[in-house]
Amino acid sequence: MKNIIKLCLFLLLFNSCNFAPGSYPYAETYKINLSEEELIEVINKFKESNTEYIMGLEYSLTDRRSSHWYHIYFKNLKKDRILHIWVSKISERKTKLAFVSVNKHSVLGSWRRINKDFTWSENRKQIKEFENEILYQLGIDDLIEPESFW
Numbered sequence: 001m002k003n004i005i006k007l008c009l010f011l012l013l014f015n016s017c018n019f020a021p022g023s024y025p026y027a028e029t030y031k032i033n034l035s036e037e038e039l040i041e042v043i044n045k046f047k048e049s050n051t052e053y054i055m056g057l058e059y060s061l062t063d064r065r066s067s068h069w070y071h072i073y074f075k076n077l078k079k080d081r082i083l084h085i086w087v088s089k090i091s092e093r094k095t096k097l098a099f100v101s102v103n104k105h106s107v108l109g110s111w112r113r114i115n116k117d118f119t120w121s122e123n124r125k126q127i128k129e130f131e132n133e134i135l136y137q138l139g140i141d142d143l144i145e146p147e148s149f150w
């Protein structure tokens with residue numbers, strides 16, 4: 001009987017990393033000291049100034065609101081990838097931004113989740129590239145509060 005209990009505990013602990021609450025439990029999140037509307041406007045202006053990040057009409061991925069989140073996609077042909085982020089209102093002056101996943105540009109439907117589907121070193125690389133290429137280019141560095149997954 002003890003062996004069965006030990007086995008059950010082992011299996012539970014071994015698989016526990018696959019159980020996480022919420023719709024986007026592995027996303028790398030940041031608190032932004034802007035309203036949701038202001039943050040979306042900043043991101044749209046960034047995309048207007050950096051048109052290489054705008055998704056083309058050949059994709060079904062458009063920036064849009066779902067029930068709780070405003071989903072945003074960035075195309076990066078140089079690195080053959082598409083980034084998925086979302087923003088969601090926390091309060092009138094705070095918004096959560098989440099870096100959710102990366103897709104190989106040429107193979108739509110092969111999304112890899114941040115903090116889940118990459119090795120530790122590749123995950124850190126993806127996050128740093130997102131931060132350096134997009135997040136810190138928005139011109140709101142002093143308004144960003146990282147909320148590390150780890």
